[in-house]
Amino acid sequence: MNTVRRVSLTQYLIEQQREHGHIPGELRLLIEVVARACKRIAIAVNKGALGDVLGSATTENVQGEVQKKLDVIANEVLVEANEWGGHLAAMASEEMDSIHVVPNRYPQGEHLLLFDPLDGSSNIDVNVSIGTIFSVLRKVGHTRGISEEDFLQPGRQQAAAAYCVYGPQSTLVLTLGNGVALFTLDRETGSWVLTQNGVRIPEDTKEFSINMSNLRHWAPPVRRYIDECLGGEEGPRGKDFNMRWVGSMVSDVHRILTRGGIFMYPWDKRTPDKPGKLRLMYEANPMAFIVEQAGGMATDGTQRILDIVPTKLHQRVGVVLGSANEVRRVTEYHQQLG
Ligand code: AHG
Numbered sequence: 001m002n003t004v005r006r007v008s009l010t011q012y013l014i015e016q017q018r019e020h021g022h023i024p025g026e027l028r029l030l031i032e033v034v035a036r037a038c039k040r041i042a043i044a045v046n047k048g049a050l051g052d053v054l055g056s057a058t059t060e061n062v063q064g065e066v067q068k069k070l071d072v073i074a075n076e077v078l079v080e081a082n083e084w085g086g087h088l089a090a091m092a093s094e095e096m097d098s099i100h101v102v103p104n105r106y107p108q109g110e111h112l113l114l115f116d117p118l119d120g121s122s123n124i125d126v127n128v129s130i131g132t133i134f135s136v137l138r139k140v141g142h143t144r145g146i147s148e149e150d151f152l153q154p155g156r157q158q159a160a161a162a163y164c165v166y167g168p169q170s171t172l173v174l175t176l177g178n179g180v181a182l183f184t185l186d187r188e189t190g191s192w193v194l195t196q197n198g199v200r201i202p203e204d205t206k207e208f209s210i211n212m213s214n215l216r217h218w219a220p221p222v223r224r225y226i227d228e229c230l231g232g233e234e235g236p237r238g239k240d241f242n243m244r245w246v247g248s249m250v251s252d253v254h255r256i257l258t259r260g261g262i263f264m265y266p267w268d269k270r271t272p273d274k275p276g277k278l279r280l281m282y283e284a285n286p287m288a289f290i291v292e293q294a295g296g297m298a299t300d301g302t303q304r305i306l307d308i309v310p311t312k313l314h315q316r317v318g319v320v321l322g323s324a325n326e327v328r329r330v331t332e333y334h335q336q337l338g
Protein backbone atom coordinates (compact mmCIF):
# COMPACT_ATOMS: atom_id res chain seq x y z
CA MET A 1 0.00 0.00 0.00
CA ASN A 2 1.20 3.51 -0.80
CA THR A 3 1.79 5.24 2.53
CA VAL A 4 3.04 8.60 1.21
CA ARG A 5 1.42 11.34 3.31
CA ARG A 6 -0.93 13.36 1.12
CA VAL A 7 -1.52 16.93 2.25
CA SER A 8 -4.89 18.34 1.25
CA LEU A 9 -5.56 22.03 0.65
CA THR A 10 -7.50 22.17 3.95
CA GLN A 11 -4.57 20.72 5.85
CA TYR A 12 -2.12 23.03 4.09
CA LEU A 13 -4.15 26.09 5.09
CA ILE A 14 -4.36 25.00 8.73
CA GLU A 15 -0.63 24.27 8.83
CA GLN A 16 0.11 27.67 7.28
CA GLN A 17 -1.97 29.30 10.01
CA ARG A 18 -0.02 27.40 12.70
CA GLU A 19 3.33 28.28 11.14
CA HIS A 20 2.74 31.91 10.19
CA GLY A 21 -0.19 32.79 12.43
CA HIS A 22 -1.76 35.46 10.27
CA ILE A 23 -4.23 33.63 8.08
CA PRO A 24 -7.66 34.50 9.45
CA GLY A 25 -10.37 31.82 9.36
CA GLU A 26 -12.28 33.99 6.92
CA LEU A 27 -9.42 33.90 4.43
CA ARG A 28 -9.07 30.14 4.78
CA LEU A 29 -12.79 29.74 4.08
CA LEU A 30 -12.46 32.03 1.07
CA ILE A 31 -9.66 29.92 -0.43
CA GLU A 32 -11.61 26.71 0.16
CA VAL A 33 -14.72 28.16 -1.50
CA VAL A 34 -12.70 29.38 -4.47
CA ALA A 35 -11.01 25.96 -4.82
CA ARG A 36 -14.38 24.21 -4.73
CA ALA A 37 -15.71 26.56 -7.39
CA CYS A 38 -12.67 25.79 -9.57
CA LYS A 39 -13.55 22.12 -9.28
CA ARG A 40 -17.00 22.87 -10.67
CA ILE A 41 -15.50 24.90 -13.51
CA ALA A 42 -13.01 22.08 -14.23
CA ILE A 43 -15.91 19.63 -14.52
CA ALA A 44 -17.75 21.96 -16.94
CA VAL A 45 -14.56 22.42 -19.01
CA ASN A 46 -13.98 18.65 -19.16
CA LYS A 47 -17.51 17.99 -20.44
CA GLY A 48 -16.89 20.22 -23.48
CA ALA A 49 -19.40 19.64 -26.28
CA LEU A 50 -21.23 17.04 -24.15
CA GLY A 51 -22.07 19.73 -21.61
CA ASP A 52 -23.05 22.35 -24.19
CA VAL A 53 -20.37 24.71 -22.84
CA LEU A 54 -18.55 25.50 -26.09
CA GLY A 55 -19.11 28.48 -28.38
CA SER A 56 -20.19 32.04 -27.81
CA ALA A 57 -22.90 33.48 -25.62
CA THR A 58 -25.03 36.25 -27.09
CA THR A 59 -23.62 38.95 -24.82
CA GLU A 60 -20.65 41.34 -24.65
CA ASN A 61 -18.70 42.23 -21.52
CA VAL A 62 -17.75 45.72 -20.36
CA GLN A 63 -14.56 45.59 -22.46
CA GLY A 64 -16.64 45.06 -25.62
CA GLU A 65 -15.54 41.43 -26.03
CA VAL A 66 -18.10 38.82 -27.11
CA GLN A 67 -18.50 36.48 -24.15
CA LYS A 68 -18.04 32.75 -24.55
CA LYS A 69 -20.54 30.45 -22.86
CA LEU A 70 -17.83 29.34 -20.44
CA ASP A 71 -16.95 32.97 -19.52
CA VAL A 72 -20.55 33.35 -18.37
CA ILE A 73 -20.81 29.93 -16.70
CA ALA A 74 -17.54 30.34 -14.77
CA ASN A 75 -18.56 33.81 -13.63
CA GLU A 76 -21.91 32.50 -12.36
CA VAL A 77 -20.28 29.59 -10.55
CA LEU A 78 -17.87 31.97 -8.76
CA VAL A 79 -20.50 34.53 -7.79
CA GLU A 80 -22.91 31.90 -6.51
CA ALA A 81 -20.23 30.04 -4.54
CA ASN A 82 -18.88 33.18 -2.87
CA GLU A 83 -22.06 35.07 -1.98
CA TRP A 84 -23.36 33.34 1.10
CA GLY A 85 -20.35 32.27 3.20
CA GLY A 86 -19.89 35.53 5.09
CA HIS A 87 -16.23 35.79 4.01
CA LEU A 88 -16.65 38.57 1.45
CA ALA A 89 -17.85 42.15 1.32
CA ALA A 90 -17.90 42.30 -2.50
CA MET A 91 -16.57 40.79 -5.71
CA ALA A 92 -15.38 42.14 -9.05
CA SER A 93 -14.87 40.28 -12.30
CA GLU A 94 -13.74 40.74 -15.88
CA GLU A 95 -17.25 39.68 -16.86
CA MET A 96 -19.17 42.15 -14.66
CA ASP A 97 -19.34 45.88 -15.45
CA SER A 98 -19.30 46.99 -11.82
CA ILE A 99 -18.65 45.45 -8.42
CA HIS A 100 -21.04 42.86 -6.98
CA VAL A 101 -21.78 43.62 -3.34
CA VAL A 102 -22.78 40.65 -1.18
CA PRO A 103 -26.60 40.86 -0.86
CA ASN A 104 -28.08 42.04 2.45
CA ARG A 105 -29.57 38.65 3.25
CA TYR A 106 -26.06 37.28 3.85
CA PRO A 107 -23.47 38.34 6.43
CA GLN A 108 -20.70 40.59 5.09
CA GLY A 109 -17.06 39.69 5.49
CA GLU A 110 -13.87 41.75 5.41
CA HIS A 111 -12.42 40.53 2.12
CA LEU A 112 -12.75 41.56 -1.51
CA LEU A 113 -12.39 39.04 -4.30
CA LEU A 114 -11.48 39.83 -7.90
CA PHE A 115 -11.38 37.30 -10.69
CA ASP A 116 -10.88 36.57 -14.35
CA PRO A 117 -13.39 33.68 -14.42
CA LEU A 118 -12.09 32.18 -17.64
CA ASP A 119 -8.69 33.18 -18.94
CA GLY A 120 -7.73 32.20 -22.47
CA SER A 121 -11.27 32.27 -23.87
CA SER A 122 -10.03 31.91 -27.45
CA ASN A 123 -8.65 28.48 -26.50
CA ILE A 124 -11.88 27.00 -25.09
CA ASP A 125 -13.30 25.62 -28.32
CA VAL A 126 -9.98 24.22 -29.52
CA ASN A 127 -9.38 22.13 -26.38
CA VAL A 128 -6.25 23.99 -25.23
CA SER A 129 -5.50 24.78 -21.56
CA ILE A 130 -7.44 27.65 -20.00
CA GLY A 131 -7.82 28.87 -16.42
CA THR A 132 -9.19 31.15 -13.72
CA ILE A 133 -7.26 33.92 -11.93
CA PHE A 134 -7.98 35.32 -8.43
CA SER A 135 -6.87 38.29 -6.38
CA VAL A 136 -7.85 38.77 -2.73
CA LEU A 137 -7.79 42.14 -0.98
CA ARG A 138 -8.81 43.19 2.51
CA LYS A 139 -11.39 45.87 2.93
CA VAL A 140 -9.47 48.79 4.47
CA GLY A 141 -11.06 51.42 6.71
CA HIS A 142 -14.22 50.95 8.68
CA THR A 143 -16.69 52.86 6.55
CA ARG A 144 -20.08 51.28 6.18
CA GLY A 145 -21.07 50.33 2.68
CA ILE A 146 -18.74 49.37 -0.10
CA SER A 147 -17.86 50.93 -3.43
CA GLU A 148 -15.42 50.50 -6.32
CA GLU A 149 -13.00 52.80 -4.43
CA ASP A 150 -12.43 50.06 -1.85
CA PHE A 151 -10.98 47.86 -4.59
CA LEU A 152 -8.49 50.42 -5.89
CA GLN A 153 -5.54 49.24 -3.81
CA PRO A 154 -2.04 48.55 -5.15
CA GLY A 155 -1.31 44.88 -5.77
CA ARG A 156 1.27 44.72 -2.97
CA GLN A 157 -1.66 44.82 -0.54
CA GLN A 158 -3.11 41.53 -1.79
CA ALA A 159 -3.80 39.05 1.00
CA ALA A 160 -3.68 36.15 -1.43
CA ALA A 161 -3.56 35.35 -5.12
CA ALA A 162 -4.26 32.16 -7.01
CA TYR A 163 -4.85 30.71 -10.41
CA CYS A 164 -6.20 27.42 -11.65
CA VAL A 165 -5.17 25.81 -14.94
CA TYR A 166 -7.64 23.45 -16.60
CA GLY A 167 -5.30 21.36 -18.73
CA PRO A 168 -4.30 17.71 -18.90
CA GLN A 169 -4.30 18.11 -15.10
CA SER A 170 -6.25 20.68 -13.11
CA THR A 171 -3.72 22.61 -11.05
CA LEU A 172 -4.30 25.25 -8.40
CA VAL A 173 -1.42 27.61 -7.63
CA LEU A 174 -1.68 29.70 -4.47
CA THR A 175 0.21 32.31 -2.52
CA LEU A 176 -0.71 33.73 0.86
CA GLY A 177 2.48 35.81 0.88
CA ASN A 178 4.72 33.01 2.19
CA GLY A 179 5.89 31.42 -1.04
CA VAL A 180 3.95 29.54 -3.67
CA ALA A 181 2.22 26.17 -3.32
CA LEU A 182 0.84 24.00 -6.09
CA PHE A 183 -2.11 21.60 -5.74
CA THR A 184 -3.28 18.98 -8.19
CA LEU A 185 -6.91 17.91 -8.39
CA ASP A 186 -7.38 14.23 -7.65
CA ARG A 187 -10.40 13.60 -9.83
CA GLU A 188 -11.28 10.31 -8.07
CA THR A 189 -11.43 11.75 -4.55
CA GLY A 190 -12.34 15.31 -5.55
CA SER A 191 -9.53 16.62 -3.36
CA TRP A 192 -6.88 19.28 -4.07
CA VAL A 193 -3.58 17.63 -3.08
CA LEU A 194 -0.36 19.55 -2.39
CA THR A 195 2.10 18.45 -5.08
CA GLN A 196 4.77 21.16 -4.84
CA ASN A 197 5.69 23.67 -2.17
CA GLY A 198 8.11 26.59 -2.29
CA VAL A 199 7.95 26.88 -6.09
CA ARG A 200 10.94 28.87 -7.48
CA ILE A 201 11.34 30.43 -10.91
CA PRO A 202 14.91 30.07 -12.24
CA GLU A 203 16.61 33.50 -12.57
CA ASP A 204 17.83 32.80 -16.09
CA THR A 205 16.05 31.38 -19.08
CA LYS A 206 16.30 30.65 -22.80
CA GLU A 207 12.57 30.86 -23.46
CA PHE A 208 10.40 33.87 -24.24
CA SER A 209 6.65 34.22 -24.63
CA ILE A 210 5.12 37.02 -26.65
CA ASN A 211 2.61 37.31 -29.49
CA MET A 212 5.11 37.76 -32.34
CA SER A 213 2.40 38.85 -34.79
CA ASN A 214 2.43 42.24 -33.05
CA LEU A 215 6.15 42.80 -33.71
CA ARG A 216 5.60 45.75 -36.04
CA HIS A 217 3.60 47.55 -33.33
CA TRP A 218 6.06 47.18 -30.44
CA ALA A 219 7.99 49.95 -28.73
CA PRO A 220 11.80 50.05 -29.38
CA PRO A 221 12.84 48.45 -26.04
CA VAL A 222 10.66 45.38 -26.65
CA ARG A 223 11.84 45.16 -30.26
CA ARG A 224 15.45 45.34 -29.12
CA TYR A 225 15.01 42.62 -26.49
CA ILE A 226 13.30 40.17 -28.88
CA ASP A 227 15.74 40.96 -31.74
CA GLU A 228 18.61 40.07 -29.42
CA CYS A 229 16.94 36.81 -28.41
CA LEU A 230 16.37 35.93 -32.07
CA GLY A 231 20.06 36.62 -32.75
CA GLY A 232 20.75 33.31 -30.97
CA GLU A 233 24.23 31.98 -30.29
CA GLU A 234 25.85 34.36 -32.81
CA GLY A 235 23.96 37.39 -31.47
CA PRO A 236 24.63 39.66 -28.47
CA ARG A 237 23.04 37.19 -26.02
CA GLY A 238 25.33 34.35 -27.10
CA LYS A 239 22.66 31.68 -26.74
CA ASP A 240 19.71 30.28 -28.67
CA PHE A 241 16.25 31.11 -27.40
CA ASN A 242 13.04 29.12 -27.76
CA MET A 243 9.59 30.68 -28.12
CA ARG A 244 6.23 29.56 -26.66
CA TRP A 245 2.87 31.38 -26.81
CA VAL A 246 -0.19 29.42 -25.69
CA GLY A 247 -2.51 32.42 -25.76
CA SER A 248 -3.87 31.71 -22.28
CA MET A 249 -1.93 33.80 -19.76
CA VAL A 250 -2.50 31.17 -17.06
CA SER A 251 -0.81 28.49 -19.16
CA ASP A 252 2.08 30.71 -20.22
CA VAL A 253 2.67 31.81 -16.62
CA HIS A 254 2.34 28.24 -15.38
CA ARG A 255 5.08 27.11 -17.75
CA ILE A 256 7.29 29.90 -16.42
CA LEU A 257 6.63 28.82 -12.84
CA THR A 258 7.53 25.28 -13.82
CA ARG A 259 10.71 25.83 -15.85
CA GLY A 260 11.41 29.57 -16.10
CA GLY A 261 10.95 32.00 -18.97
CA ILE A 262 9.74 35.50 -19.67
CA PHE A 263 6.16 36.47 -20.58
CA MET A 264 5.33 39.80 -22.20
CA TYR A 265 2.15 41.51 -23.24
CA PRO A 266 3.57 45.02 -23.58
CA TRP A 267 2.02 48.28 -24.65
CA ASP A 268 1.92 48.52 -28.43
CA LYS A 269 0.86 51.14 -30.92
CA ARG A 270 -2.27 49.36 -32.18
CA THR A 271 -4.13 51.12 -29.35
CA PRO A 272 -1.64 53.80 -28.22
CA ASP A 273 -3.93 55.25 -25.56
CA LYS A 274 -4.27 51.88 -23.78
CA PRO A 275 -1.33 50.88 -21.58
CA GLY A 276 -1.65 47.23 -22.63
CA LYS A 277 -4.14 44.43 -23.27
CA LEU A 278 -4.20 42.66 -19.93
CA ARG A 279 -6.15 43.93 -16.95
CA LEU A 280 -4.29 45.11 -13.88
CA MET A 281 -6.57 44.10 -11.06
CA TYR A 282 -7.55 40.52 -11.91
CA GLU A 283 -4.84 39.41 -14.35
CA ALA A 284 -1.55 41.29 -13.83
CA ASN A 285 -1.68 41.86 -10.05
CA PRO A 286 -2.40 38.28 -8.95
CA MET A 287 0.15 36.89 -11.43
CA ALA A 288 2.75 39.47 -10.33
CA PHE A 289 2.22 38.51 -6.67
CA ILE A 290 2.64 34.80 -7.44
CA VAL A 291 5.68 35.39 -9.66
CA GLU A 292 7.42 37.58 -7.04
CA GLN A 293 6.65 35.05 -4.33
CA ALA A 294 8.39 32.45 -6.52
CA GLY A 295 11.50 34.65 -6.83
CA GLY A 296 10.64 36.17 -10.21
CA MET A 297 9.94 39.79 -11.22
CA ALA A 298 6.95 41.57 -12.75
CA THR A 299 6.94 45.07 -14.23
CA ASP A 300 4.86 47.03 -16.73
CA GLY A 301 8.11 47.74 -18.62
CA THR A 302 9.20 50.50 -16.28
CA GLN A 303 7.76 50.00 -12.81
CA ARG A 304 6.89 47.14 -10.48
CA ILE A 305 3.31 46.05 -11.21
CA LEU A 306 2.51 45.57 -7.51
CA ASP A 307 3.27 49.27 -6.84
CA ILE A 308 0.78 50.65 -9.38
CA VAL A 309 -2.09 52.48 -7.70
CA PRO A 310 -5.20 51.64 -9.72
CA THR A 311 -7.66 54.31 -10.77
CA LYS A 312 -10.24 52.07 -12.45
CA LEU A 313 -11.52 48.55 -11.85
CA HIS A 314 -10.99 47.36 -15.44
CA GLN A 315 -7.80 49.29 -16.13
CA ARG A 316 -5.24 47.74 -18.45
CA VAL A 317 -1.49 47.47 -18.05
CA GLY A 318 1.62 46.36 -19.93
CA VAL A 319 3.04 43.12 -18.51
CA VAL A 320 6.61 41.80 -18.40
CA LEU A 321 7.07 38.94 -15.93
CA GLY A 322 9.05 35.81 -15.15
CA SER A 323 12.74 34.98 -14.69
CA ALA A 324 14.28 37.89 -12.75
CA ASN A 325 17.37 38.53 -14.87
CA GLU A 326 15.37 38.74 -18.12
CA VAL A 327 12.64 40.99 -16.69
CA ARG A 328 15.35 43.26 -15.25
CA ARG A 329 16.98 43.44 -18.70
CA VAL A 330 13.73 44.40 -20.48
CA THR A 331 13.01 46.99 -17.80
CA GLU A 332 16.51 48.47 -18.20
CA TYR A 333 16.00 48.70 -21.98
CA HIS A 334 12.85 50.74 -21.30
CA GLN A 335 14.80 53.03 -19.03
CA GLN A 336 17.56 53.48 -21.65
CA LEU A 337 15.39 53.78 -24.76
CA GLY A 338 12.43 55.46 -23.07
P1 AHG B 1 -9.25 36.58 -21.57
O1 AHG B 1 -9.54 35.27 -22.24
O2 AHG B 1 -9.53 36.54 -20.10
O3 AHG B 1 -9.89 37.76 -22.25
O4 AHG B 1 -7.66 36.82 -21.61
C1 AHG B 1 -6.96 36.57 -22.79
C2 AHG B 1 -5.61 37.17 -22.66
C3 AHG B 1 -4.54 36.28 -22.05
O5 AHG B 1 -4.97 35.11 -21.48
C4 AHG B 1 -3.61 35.98 -23.18
O6 AHG B 1 -2.29 36.02 -22.76
C5 AHG B 1 -3.89 37.05 -24.20
O7 AHG B 1 -5.18 37.50 -23.95
C6 AHG B 1 -3.80 36.54 -25.61
O8 AHG B 1 -3.93 37.62 -26.46
P2 AHG B 1 -3.69 37.52 -28.05
O9 AHG B 1 -4.87 36.78 -28.58
O10 AHG B 1 -3.64 38.96 -28.46
O11 AHG B 1 -2.40 36.78 -28.26
Ligand code: MN
Residues within 6 Å of the ligand: 116, 118, 119, 120, 249, 283
Ligand atom coordinates in the same frame (compact mmCIF):
# COMPACT_ATOMS: atom_id res chain seq x y z
MN1 MN C 1 -7.71 36.83 -19.07
Ligand code: MN
Residues within 6 Å of the ligand: 071, 094, 116, 117, 118, 119, 120, 121
Ligand atom coordinates in the same frame (compact mmCIF):
# COMPACT_ATOMS: atom_id res chain seq x y z
MN1 MN D 1 -11.37 36.09 -19.08
